[in-house]
Amino acid sequence: MKKTFTLFLMLLAIVQLAIAQTHKCRQPSVIQNRIAGLPGYEAAIAKTFDTARNNSFQKANSRSKQVFTVPVVVHVVYNTGVQNISDELIHSQIDVLNKDFQRLNSDAGDARALFQEVAGNAEIQFVLADTNPEGNPTTGITRTETDVETFMDVAISFESIFSATDSCGVDLADPATLSCIMEQILGGALEDGAEENGSLPMDNVKSSAKGGKDPWNTERYINLWVCNLNMNFQGQEIPAVMGFAYPPTEAPYWPEGAIPTNIKAVDGVVVHHEAFGVDNPNAGQVGGLFNRGRTCTHEMGHYFGLRHISGDGDCDSDDGITDTPSEVASQSAGDPANQPSCEELHSLDTCPADDLPDMYENFMSYNPEACQNLFTKEQVGIIRAMLEGPRSGLILQQLTNTHSTELDQALTIFPNPTNGQLNIQLIGYDLKEFDVNIQNIMGQEVLSIPATKAIDMSTLEAGVYLVRLGNDKFSTTRKVSVL
Numbered sequence: 001m002k003k004t005f006t007l008f009l010m011l012l013a014i015v016q017l018a019i020a021q022t023h024k025c026r027q028p029s030v031i032q033n034r035i036a037g038l039p040g041y042e043a044a045i046a047k048t049f050d051t052a053r054n055n056s057f058q059k060a061n062s063r064s065k066q067v068f069t070v071p072v073v074v075h076v077v078y079n080t081g082v083q084n085i086s087d088e089l090i091h092s093q094i095d096v097l098n099k100d101f102q103r104l105n106s107d108a109g110d111a112r113a114l115f116q117e118v119a120g121n122a123e124i125q126f127v128l129a130d131t132n133p134e135g136n137p138t139t140g141i142t143r144t145e146t147d148v149e150t151f152m153d154v155a156i157s158f159e160s161i162f163s164a165t166d167s168c169g170v171d172l173a174d175p176a177t178l179s180c181i182m183e184q185i186l187g188g189a190l191e192d193g194a195e196e197n198g199s200l201p202m203d204n205v206k207s208s209a210k211g212g213k214d215p216w217n218t219e220r221y222i223n224l225w226v227c228n229l230n231m232n233f234q235g236q237e238i239p240a241v242m243g244f245a246y247p248p249t250e251a252p253y254w255p256e257g258a259i260p261t262n263i264k265a266v267d268g269v270v271v272h273h274e275a276f277g278v279d280n281p282n283a284g285q286v287g288g289l290f291n292r293g294r295t296c297t298h299e300m301g302h303y304f305g306l307r308h309i310s311g312d313g314d315c316d317s318d319d320g321i322t323d324t325p326s327e328v329a330s331q332s333a334g335d336p337a338n339q340p341s342c343e344e345l346h347s348l349d350t351c352p353a354d355d356l357p358d359m360y361e362n363f364m365s366y367n368p369e370a371c372q373n374l375f376t377k378e379q380v381g382i383i384r385a386m387l388e389g390p391r392s393g394l395i396l397q398q399l400t401n402t403h404s405t406e407l408d409q410a411l412t413i414f415p416n417p418t419n420g421q422l423n424i425q426l427i428g429y430d431l432k433e434f435d436v437n438i439q440n441i442m443g444q445e446v447l448s449i450p451a452t453k454a455i456d457m458s459t460l461e462a463g464v465y466l467v468r469l470g471n472d473k474f475s476t477t478r479k480v481s482v483l
Contacts (some may be wrong), residue, residue, distance in 0.1 A: 025243060025298060025308070041476035045229070068387060069100070070222055071129040075213040077144045077151075077205050077227040078273070082282045085226055088139060088401035089277035090128075091300070096278060096293030097126045097300060100363060100375075101383075105483075107373045110342070111361045115137045116322040122304075126222070131218050151202050151270075152241055173190040202244065203266045215268055219393035223268030224296070226276050235278065239286050242295045243271040245302040248390035267297045286360040289339070294369040301364050301375070304391065309364050315351035323376045327365070340372040355384065392464050392479060397464030407475040411469060419482035420458040422453060424469070437468040457482055 037181040072094065079085035099105040111119055128140025168180035176457050205212035205227045215223040231238040246267055256356060274283045275290035283291060309324040310316030318326065328350035345360045359369040374385070387394065412425040422432065434451040438460075446460060451469060460482050468477045 005200065013142065015030060017359040018301075020219045023381060024301075025241075025295075025460075030098060034249040039238070046361040056458055063461060064226065067125050069124045069125040070387070071140070072126050072222045072224055073129050073132075073138075073140050073142065073216050075144065075215075075225045075415040077146050077148075077212050079146055083228050084143065084145075085273055085276060085280070085282075087141065089280060090226075093293050093296055094126050094128060095277055097297060098124075100294070100297045101126070101300070104375055110371075111374050112346070112357075114356070115359055115361055115376075116377045117373065118378075119374040120378045122375060122379035122383045124383070129221055131383050137312045141215055144208075144213040146211040148204070148464075150230050150237075150288075151212070152229045152231045153204075170310070174344075202241065202245075202270060203215075205270060206266050215265065217393075218264050218267040222300075222394065225270045225272065226273050229270070230274075237285070239272075239274070239284075241271065241272060242275045242286070243299040244291065245299040245306045247302055248386045251264040269296070269303050271296050271299060272313045282449050290369060292369040294363060294372050297363050297372075301379070301383070305386040306364050306379055306382055306452070308366070308377075309359060309362050312368070315328045316355065321382070323378045324362060324364075325359055326351035326354045327358040339368050339370075342368070345371060389464050389481075407469070407474055409443075411476055411478070413467065413478050413480065417483050418457060420456070422455045422457050422467070422480060424453055426451075426454065427468070434469050434471050437470070439466045439468070440464075 020255040047200055065248050074090050076083075076085055076090075096105075101122040101124040101291055103119060108119070129138055130140065132138040159364045160308045164180070188378075203208035205225045206215055206223070208214045212227070213225065215221075229243075246263065272286075272295070273282060274286050275295040278293050283289075300380070307319040309319050309321070310327045311319050313330055315326050342360065343356070347357065348360065349357045351358075358367075359365060359376075360371045362379075363372050364379070365372065407429070410427045410428075410429055414423050414425075416422075424436070426434075431451045431453065436447070436455060437445060438447040438455075438457075439445050440463065446465070447455075447457075449455070457465075457480075462482055465480050465482060466477050467480045468475055470476065
């Protein structure tokens with residue numbers, strides 16, 4: 001009886017802890033799972049991130065100020081009417097993304113003066129897709145009814161709770177102890193439920209065969225799934241995960257074998273239905289904590305390659321960006337009626353050695369949504385580098401014209417990436433009847449010549465280019481990376 005009562009108290013405490021997490025993001029667990037299951041993945045992330053830092057914000061002054069429009073498809077996967085969120089809520093979320101990524105948010109001026117000067121504008125316009133992959137008109141919203149009650153259907157047992165308390169302690173009044181217990185339970189459950197290819201249990205929402213919804217082309221659309229991510233333990237719904245996203249994994253500098261085998265099937269952003277949109281009327285247990293749409297902003301930051309500004313560790317950890325101060329990863333605990341105010345966070349400095357307070361204003365922090373209002377300039381550099389590089393498929397449709405499927409199938413371009421010569425092989429056509437036009441990712445023409453079997457690209461700067469082979473009848477375009 002005593003053991004059962006203790007477990008009951010533990011469960012209640014964990015429920016309260018979960019509700020108190022102001023930004024429960026599973027991106028660290030997602031990455032750690034990938035690292036554990038895929039040799040080379042950790043090095044690949046570091047390589048891509050370093051490349052973005054070196055190539056992007058070093059050239060920040062020269063990069064185009066063009067606002068890129070990216071298509072979004074929102075997949076609503078619901079088991080109950082409450083989970084079937086409204087079109088109005090979806091539109092409110094898209095509006096938040098546009099304001100936050102273009103620094104048009106009404107609270108932009110609330111950032112402290114010392115951080116105003118490093119605030120950046122990512123210049124991205126998110127729009128609901130108007131054309132589906134088959135070329136038909138769409139609202140950019142899909143709705144799928146499912147028998148799956150929750151996509152956080154992970155195995156949690158009383159034994160796992162006791163195992164966590166052995167490691168973390170049993171002081172139920174200590175938020176740090178409860179946080180440790182929660183992380184160990186979730187981490188173990190996710191690891192046990194992971195597949196060989198690195199997929200997590202929550203990725204089932206991205207598969208029609210598993211009760212979710214298959215993605216649209218993940219290279220051409222931002223797929224955004226909205227579903228139930230509450231845990232169900234002994235009949236008790238526990239808020240555990242507000243969202244997660246995978247960072248870009250297709251940069252040309254990555255080592256062979258580093259890309260997860262199923263990444264095209266699971267790439268995108270997932271947000272818990274209660275944390276989606278502005279003033280969600282069905283926010284339930286997390287009402288008042290996630291009412292500004294910043295959970296989606298945060299996860300979209302991960303999608304474009306940003307890490308938590310804490311580096312998910314102590315003061316020795318880092319996000320790799322110099323204009324975000326060091327801080328210790330933390331969750332602002334408390335119920336919705338007892339959240340710390342932004343003014344109360346003014347003096348928070350968990351890493352005093354850097355002579356800067358914690359940047360609670362940053363969208364990639366764990367602080368209350370009401371205090372978040374900026375990306376920094378160097379974070380914007382990473383975002384733009386990812387959009388103009390490994391995520392450039394999102395904007396290619398703006399820069400290409402007529403397309404021939406038959407010509408596309410006949411064309412082979414290699415090597416890609418290249419550091420000099422680009423070879424063109426065309427089967428069934430006379431190459432002399434075509435021209436080659438090369439544009440940079442801004443749509444600016446950098447080379448236009450009659451088509452030949454070999455093209456010298458050694459004079460071009462490192463980056464992503466669009467190579468168009470065509471004539472006055474039809475054409476096809478390929479993305480080529482120059483090292």
